[in-house]
Amino acid sequence: MKQCIKIALIGLFLTLSISSCSERLSGKDESSFDSSRKKVEAKLNDKEKANLEKALRVALSEAMWLKMNEPQKYNEESINRISLGMIDGKSYGAVLDLADDILQKQQERKIAHLQNEIDSLQKHKTEFEQVKKELAVFQLEPIELGLEDFFGEPVPRIIVTMKYMGKKPLKGSQGFSYVLKKRSSQTIISNEQAVFGESDSVLQPGEFRVNTIVFNQQKKDYPKLWSFPRYPVKGINLTDYDLELVVTTQSIKSNDRETVLPEGSIALIDENLKKLEKEITEVKKEKISLDDLELT
Secondary structure (H helix, E strand, O other): HHHHHHHHHHHHHHHHHHHHOEEEEOOOOOOHHHHHHHHHHHHHHHHHHHHHHHHHHHHHHHHHHHHHHOOOOOOOOOOHHHHHHOOOOOHHHHHHHHHHHHHHHHHHHHHHHHHHHHHHHHHHHHHHHHHHHHOEEEEOOEEEEEEEEEOOEEEEEEEEEEEOOOOOOEEEEEEEEEEEEEEEOOOEEEEEEEEEEEOOOOEOOOOOOEEEEEEEOOOOOOOHHHHHOOEEEOOOHHHOOOOOEEEEEEEEEEEEEEEOOOOOOOHHHHHHOOOHHHHHHHHHOOOOOOOHOOOO
């Protein structure tokens, strides 16, 4: 038993002796660092020298992050000063351990950042859906096609009617957008916006907001729109004429409260969420170490 204790103590003594005699980097200043690095590298092979360089670069990248994200704490310190402070008094092995810890910390920060983006987008999506629900009180009625004189020439006009489906009178203004496209190519023919009503205007349930879109394309491209025996044509199906009309309720202002449709779309939010969720899954699977890094 005594012999085992003696052996253990001898082993501990040797470990401490080797540790105390190992060369260490100095972060006192640039000159001290350069000279101490030469002493450390004198005992390293080429692979170990490369690992030391990688570790020092990782420390420098962390110093850059700290300088940018914790300016009050590091206001009077340069990036080099911060990085030198990290490695001051550390041996080759300790610097490598430091770098591995930093890489782990950086990965955790990246995951947290991606999760914050996902949470923010989820919140935005919920708010977007709520706004769409609040604006979904108008219904598009069957489209009509008229023909009016424009400087002596007959020109088709598309009559768009939105019916108010709410159960209570709506006091205030309403804004709509009207996007007319060539269906086959999705080329936008016209993109108009219209606002109806004033702050004291009252729209009763079942009443309408009517807008007219003057069709500004050439007759030779859409001859059938000029060829009906009688106008207005009620319930015309624009898709039969390679046309598509998208009508969107953009805003409702009522009782000093304005509900405005945000830019973008739910589909775009879902697309971005899918990308972020894929990215965060991949980052969580990564096991980054110095061996994975390359010197360039």
